Amino acid sequence: MATELKASVAAVQGGARSRASVTAAQKAAHARRSHYEPSTFLERGTVIPFTTGALAQCRVRLDDRQRLEVVLPGFSGGKGVYVTAFTSLPEITTLSVHDRTLTEIVAKEKVVTPTGIRRCWQELATTGIGGQGLAELAREELTRAAEVQVSTRIMLLLETVRRGGGEIGPEVVATMGSPEGQTQVRAMLGGAASRANTDAVTVAQHIEELAAMLGTLGLRSLPEPGRLRQLHTRMQEFSHAIDNWGRTTVSDLAHVGRFAAMSTDHSAGIAGRAIAEVDRMLTDPIRLMARWDASRKVLHGYLLRIAWLLDGWDYVLRIWDDAVAERIAIDAAVKEIGRIIPIVPAREVDADAGRRSVELFREYRSRVGMFEDWLSGDMDEDLRAGPERQSAGQAAGQAVGQAGEHR
Amino acid sequence: MTGLVSTEELEQCLFALQPDQFLELYRLYEKLGNKANVQPEMQILRRRLVRMRPVRALTFSRLLCQPFEEFLVNEVTGDTGLIMRRCCTAIVRLVRRKLAPDLLRRFEQRLVHLNQRPDDRAGQILLGQEIWKAAAVALAEVRCGPARSPEDLRRRLGLVTGCLEIGEAMVSLSRGIPDGRVDTLDDSGRKLLVKLLRGLPHDRTGHARYLMAMLTRRLENPASVIEMLAKENRNLPGATRQNLIRVIRREIESSIGASAAALVVGAIGTRESVRQAERLLDRLGQIKASGAATPMTDKAARDIADTLGGIDRLISVEALRQDRQEQIRELLPTELSAGLENAETYRELESEIDNVIRLGDRIETLGVDNPLRQRRDRLRRDIDGRRTEMMRRLADTPGDPTAQARARAGLYGLVRMVEMLDGPKAAENMRRDGDRLLAG
Numbered sequence: 022m023a024t025e026l027k028a029s030v031a032a033v034q035g036g037a038r039s040r041a042s043v044t045a046a047q048k049a050a051h052a053r054r055s056h057y058e059p060s061t062f063l064e065r066g067t068v069i070p071f072t073t074g075a076l077a078q079c080r081v082r083l084d085d086r087q088r089l090e091v092v093l094p095g096f097s098g099g100k101g102v103y104v105t106a107f108t109s110l111p112e113i114t115t116l117s118v119h120d121r122t123l124t125e126i127v128a129k130e131k132v133v134t135p136t137g138i139r140r141c142w143q144e145l146a147t148t149g150i151g152g153q154g155l156a157e158l159a160r161e162e163l164t165r166a167a168e169v170q171v172s173t174r175i176m177l178l179l180e181t182v183r184r185g186g187g188e189i190g191p192e193v194v195a196t197m198g199s200p201e202g203q204t205q206v207r208a209m210l211g212g213a214a215s216r217a218n219t220d221a222v223t224v225a226q227h228i229e230e231l232a233a234m235l236g237t238l239g240l241r242s243l244p245e246p247g248r249l250r251q252l253h254t255r256m257q258e259f260s261h262a263i264d265n266w267g268r269t270t271v272s273d274l275a276h277v278g279r280f281a282a283m284s285t286d287h288s289a290g291i292a293g294r295a296i297a298e299v300d301r302m303l304t305d306p307i308r309l310m311a312r313w314d315a316s317r318k319v320l321h322g323y324l325l326r327i328a329w330l331l332d333g334w335d336y337v338l339r340i341w342d343d344a345v346a347e348r349i350a351i352d353a354a355v356k357e358i359g360r361i362i363p364i365v366p367a368r369e370v371d372a373d374a375g376r377r378s379v380e381l382f383r384e385y386r387s388r389v390g391m392f393e394d395w396l397s398g399d400m401d402e403d404l405r406a407g408p409e410r411q412s413a414g415q416a417a418g419q420a421v422g423q424a425g426e427h428r
Numbered sequence: 429m430t431g432l433v434s435t436e437e438l439e440q441c442l443f444a445l446q447p448d449q450f451l452e453l454y455r456l457y458e459k460l461g462n463k464a465n466v467q468p469e470m471q472i473l474r475r476r477l478v479r480m481r482p483v484r485a486l487t488f489s490r491l492l493c494q495p496f497e498e499f500l501v502n503e504v505t506g507d508t509g510l511i512m513r514r515c516c517t518a519i520v521r522l523v524r525r526k527l528a529p530d531l532l533r534r535f536e537q538r539l540v541h542l543n544q545r546p547d548d549r550a551g552q553i554l555l556g557q558e559i560w561k562a563a564a565v566a567l568a569e570v571r572c573g574p575a576r577s578p579e580d581l582r583r584r585l586g587l588v589t590g591c592l593e594i595g596e597a598m599v600s601l602s603r604g605i606p607d608g609r610v611d612t613l614d615d616s617g618r619k620l621l622v623k624l625l626r627g628l629p630h631d632r633t634g635h636a637r638y639l640m641a642m643l644t645r646r647l648e649n650p651a652s653v654i655e656m657l658a659k660e661n662r663n664l665p666g667a668t669r670q671n672l673i674r675v676i677r678r679e680i681e682s683s684i685g686a687s688a689a690a691l692v693v694g695a696i697g698t699r700e701s702v703r704q705a706e707r708l709l710d711r712l713g714q715i716k717a718s719g720a721a722t723p724m725t726d727k728a729a730r731d732i733a734d735t736l737g738g739i740d741r742l743i744s745v746e747a748l749r750q751d752r753q754e755q756i757r758e759l760l761p762t763e764l765s766a767g768l769e770n771a772e773t774y775r776e777l778e779s780e781i782d783n784v785i786r787l788g789d790r791i792e793t794l795g796v797d798n799p800l801r802q803r804r805d806r807l808r809r810d811i812d813g814r815r816t817e818m819m820r821r822l823a824d825t826p827g828d829p830t831a832q833a834r835a836r837a838g839l840y841g842l843v844r845m846v847e848m849l850d851g852p853k854a855a856e857n858m859r860r861d862g863d864r865l866l867a868g
Contacts (some may be wrong), residue, residue: 118847118855147764149841151858153775156767156841160756167759244440255479257447262481269483272606344608345478351608 027212057092057102058382060368066092067135068333068363069127070142071120072151078336081107083133094361119151136237162248167238169247173240174232181228181306185213217310227310230317231303234324241300252331253292255338260285262375263341263355272352277359281337284362284381291365291374292330299323326369333363359385371378439472451482457483458857485543488535489520491556492563495598496591498642499584511584519567519588526566535559553596560595567592587638597624601639605646611714612652613643621656621790625672637675644679647709651680651720680715681724684708691735699744702783705732709790716794728753729794736791737799742783743776762830767837774841781807781848804849811845815858818842822865835866 059065066080079292080092089107110116110124126141146159160257175197182189187209210221217224239247246254254416260282267278302309302320309316337358344354364382367375445453484490491517493500501510523724524532538555542548567589591598604620605613613621621639628635644650653676657669664672687708691701711738712729715721736742783808790801818839825835839862847855 115852117852118843118859121852121856122859144764147767148837149767149770149774150844152844153771153778153841156771157775159758160765160768163764164756164759231565244444246444254447258476258480261447261451262479265481265483266607269606271603342479345481347609349608350610352606352610354608 031352039346059366061366062329062332062369064131065363065366067138067329068132068336069123069138070336071113072117072122072155073120076116076120078333080135080333081127081138089128089131089133097331117151119145119155126156134325135332136325139328145277165245165248169239169243169245170236172233172243172245173235174228176240176242177228177231177303177306178203178210179232181213181310182206182209182222184305184307185210185216187212213307213310216307217313219310219313224310227313228306231306231309231320235299235303238296238299238324238327240303249327249331250296250373252335252338253289253296253327256285256289256292256334259341260289262345263358266351268312270351272355274352274355274359278355280381280384281358281362283384284364287374287377287381288330288363288365290336291370292327295327295330299327305418329369330365333361337362433470434440435775438469442469442472443476447480450476451480454482455485467820483546486539486552488524488539489516491539491552492520492523492559492592494556494602495560495595495649496588498598498602498645499591500585511588515584522570523563523566526570527562542642553599556599557596564589564592564595587641590635591638594628594638598638598642600624601642602646605643610646611648611728613656614811618656621653622660624763625664625668630817636672637679640672640676640679641683644683645678649714649718650676650683650711651718652713654720655718666782677720677722680720681722681728681765683774684712684725684728688731688735691732698742701735701739702744702787705736705787706790708732709787709794713793714791726796729791729796733791733794733796733799737803738786741776741780741798742787742803743779744783763833766830766833767841769834770838770841774845777811778845778848779806779846781811785848808849811842811849815842815846819862819865822862825866825868827868832866839863839866 052258063082066082068078069076069081073081076093078094081089082092084090091105091107091110092101093105093113095101095103105113105280107124107128111121116124123142123145126145130137130141132138132141143159143163146155147163149156178197179189179194189206189209193202193205197206206386207221207225210224214221214224235247237247238249239245241250263278263285264282267275267282270278272278299320302316302323309320340349340354340357343349344351362385364385365378367378367382369375370378442450442453448471454477457470457473496511499511500513500516502513527535535555535558542551542555545551565587570585601621601624604617616811621643624639625636640653643653647653654673657672657676659662660669686703691704691708709729709732712721712725712732715725753768753771756769783803784800788798788804791798791800822835822839825831840859843855843859846858
């Protein structure tokens with residue numbers, strides 16, 4: 022876990038140009054924040070896939086004393102967040118057994134990165150504790166990652182042999198799934214190994230490692246993309262869909278739809294650039310292997326960055342898909358999406374994109390809902406009680422008037 | 429095209445396209461229209477189009493069908509006052525044949541201009557008004573011969589003509605209701621409805637029937653319109669309000685009655701039946717809560733409860749295919765693929781429990797006999813038996829990781845079902861006991 026956290030800090034630093042102040046906004050636990058504008062991924066935290074509705078899209082992160090804490094979106098639909106100790110979650114709401122067990126595992130392993138949390142969830146969900154539907158989903162995800170890994174390894178082997186001056190005939194390709202076929206292919210890695218100043222066994226090991234790293238993303242050329250690559254494509258589709266909805270609807274929430282489309286475009290654009298960088302690095306596997314240590318570190322950083330950038334989006338897309346399938350009203354879905362939509366932290370990107378992030382946070386804050394204080398975005402209790410108080414006041418006034426008349 | 433490559437291959441290629449490329453391809457297909465034989469491709473595209481919802485080009489057929497779009501469905505089951513989508517082609521053909529060629533050409537030219545200005549809503553409505561008016565006149569003269577038109581169209585021609593006669597009102601109301609599942613009209617929707625009702629032709633109740641039918645179809649709680657109309661004494665005369673309330677009550681009764689009668693499990697499968705039953709029970713619950721329940725709606729509630737009680741097992745799962753299970757076992761380590769032995773049985777049980785609880789709770793609120801109550805008790809006894817057996821066996825689980833993982837998957841699957849029936853606290857206790865026994 023410690024290695025993963027270090028790597029994630031490295032990835033964070035790779036994205037930003039300066040060292041991120043990870044715990045700047047983590048001064049007190051059990052606090053409500055009206056202005057929540059995380060500047061780094063670690064400060065934003067990682068979405069933890071709870072099944073309890075009230076805890077949807079809550080994020081886990083480390084506080085300044087390296088203890089786990091959780092950031093909960095405002096329960097009342099306001100823009101603020103609640104920050105509390107991770108262990109106190111069962112005191113806030115009744116957790117399902119799945120969520121309680123997941124809490125225990127995360128607390129035990131102390132993971133705060135998207136990849137770590139995903140691994141914990143997959144291991145737990147496959148046991149069926151969250152239901153067989155969820156177990157199947159987790160197994161499908163794991164199987165798919167394993168399939169992508171196998172296909173990636175084969176494609177990388179082919180490409181490496183080809184770039185090493187060799188050629189793999191159709192008869193070898195047909196037997197590549199078997200151990201004999203793979204031994205045959207490995208024997209053809211000599212040319213590539215000499216170009217990378219190493220031996221064939223090391224090249225084969227590097228390819229294995231690369232394939233394992235790319236299980237969630239996959240290569241661009243694969244017919245079945247990895248989970249993150251597919252999520253990225255779905256984000257772009259969602260952006261089109263909600264933008265069209267915002268432009269054609271008569272709903273009061275049209276502007277929220279457009280805001281969601283802008284945020285999606287922003288995140289998808291940045292993730293797209295990171296994915297393109299990974300694809301560029303993998304176009305010449307031999308060059309990558311020639312500077313293995315450095316390249317591996319950079320690649321790992323990019324993959325972690327992609328995971329951070331796409332973290333939290335699958336829930337947003339699920340809400341939208343449910344609304345399109347008419348299980349909930351689109352208006353309610355858009356309202357919920359507008360509340361929880363992930364915005365890329367400003368210090369994780371270059372200056373231009375950072376400015377855009379700041380603009381989006383400002384746009385998010387400037388939306389004033391009914392009974393919300395326009396400065397803080399909090400629910401204004403006086404305003405909310407206003408009509409009742411006013412009518413109560415009128416009634417009292419009338420009563421006084423009537424009493425006066427009687428007198 | 430589909431003759432050379434398989435549908436699966438084509439689907440894979442089309443779904444692998446980037447969203448922008450996909451939209452470009454869709455626009456090309458749309459431009460080709462029915463002239464090119466691209467229907468199989470469009471069928472494949474449709475699944476992704478539903479997700480992306482691109483702005484569609486305005487065609488004569490689309491504009492013509494807008495007033496009765498709410499009544500279009502893919503498959504009509506029973507006499508639900510709906511029109512099969514495939515009838516649109518016949519309607520458009522009829523209208524085109526009846527309209528003067530010059531007029532038709534002028535409409536087409538204006539459509540081309542409108543497509544260049546997609547934001548010109550007023551222009552669309554203006555052209556629509558002319559097309560709907562002309563089409564209503566044309567269709568009113570049509571006498572569909574039995575051999576020439578689909579039977580469904582012959583039955584629904586009156587509805588189509590009526591909707592076209594008040595086309596603008598139908599389209600405005602449809603646009604005034606937010607997308608997706610909506611319970612009641614909001615303030616602006618209410619104002620719009622009153623405005624539209626006041627602006628209807630002299631035969632206000634006759635034409636309002638179509639507006640009310642649309643509201644019955646779109647709103648989850650159409651009875652809320654009754655409450656709303658009852659309060660509109662300043663804007664609508666008393667007699668009109670009474671007539672409208674009668675109309676919407678009749679629409680609700682016929683729509684609920686027809687939907688309840690259409691709940692034939694054998695024809696649509698358990699999954700779809702459960703989904704439809706759930707939605708119907710929700711609507712009935714809302715109607716009852718609004719105080720608009722009638723003997724007919726009560727009867728529909730009893731019919732639904734009887735239908736559900738008559739289904740042997742309320743499972744809505746697609747069994748995991750054997751080859752897929754083996755593939756998962758091959759690719760995943762044992763501890764992650766453990767539990768597949770139980771997966772199918774557990775999924776069926778879970779689905780049954782879930783459906784019995786969800787549907788049973790809804791039937792309870794309607795105050796009719798609940799045939800699912802006994803079934804729930806039976807399920808609880810079954811799970812209790814399994815739980816006792818499981819706890820007895822857990823202590824004897826061998827210490828190797830494979831056996832432990834299998835036993836844990838078996839335990840946790842049952843924990844989930846206990847949670848569904850008895851709540852998280854009982855389930856958490858069971859998990860802790862089970863884990864303790866496993867740790868040994």
